């Protein structure tokens with residue numbers, strides 16, 4: 001028995017260091033995920049802020065270009081995180097962040113003919129459509145999935161999967177600390193992934209489309225959800241494959 005003790009201690013240390021290294025790695029990956037979500041949400045905010053310009057039927061060239069988007073995203077991201085994507089070679093995990101940034105640039109560039117179309121007001125280019133297309137571009141570049149989702153989703157492509165629905169329900173519970181991100185290591189299609197979901201809440205700027213009266217048509221022609229300021233709205237969901 002005695003001879004086994006050192007071995008068991010050794011094993012204990014091995015297990016401890018394994019737990020330690022996976023948890024620090026998970027912390028690291030969670031931070032990457034949160035930064036990626038930040039990048040998407042900044043882009044969505046930029047779209048929301050420019051919705052009136054985008055919808056302007058009188059103006060042709062709106063200057064709402066991919067370059068404009070990329071500049072805004074880099075600037076605001078730097079303010080929030082101190083990470084400067086203009087000098088990516090000194091940024092850890094810059095490739096992933098730049099992939100998201102480029103996805104945002106490309107989506108706005110591709111939408112130029114729509115955004116600059118004269119004589120049309122609402123053109124269907126809005127935050128959620130932007131987010132969905134960015135998710136598609138980001139997936140092509142990285143194999144990581146990002147989507148905007150909600151319990152009462154409007155578009156079938158935003159439909160939550162089982163995991164997302166469970167977390168959305170948890171977020172919508174009053175007992176969930178407001179704004180707290182949910183992260184879990186799990187398997188998707190037999191591969192280890194980190195899943196992160198970041199809840200969001202209705203701001204005043206959301207209510208013209210998602211507010212009251214419930215069921216009334218918004219500018220997009222869809223039915224309003226009846227949200228009030230501060231209410232749980234939905235979440236960004238990220239699935240990051242682990243190496």
Ligand code: HEC
Pocket residue numbers: 048051126127128129132148149150152153154155158200201202203205206207208209210218219220222233234235
């Ligand atoms: C100009 C109208 C408009 C505004 C303003 C707006 N949304 Fe949306 N939102 C939409 C539309 C339209 C969709 C569905 C579009 C699609 O997926 O094709 C949507 C989708 C969403 C979704 C995805 C789930 C779903 O319902 O499909 C969430 C979450 C969401 N919006 C949250 C917000 C939040 C939070 C704000 C404010 C910060 C906001 N929206 C502002 C029009 C708007």
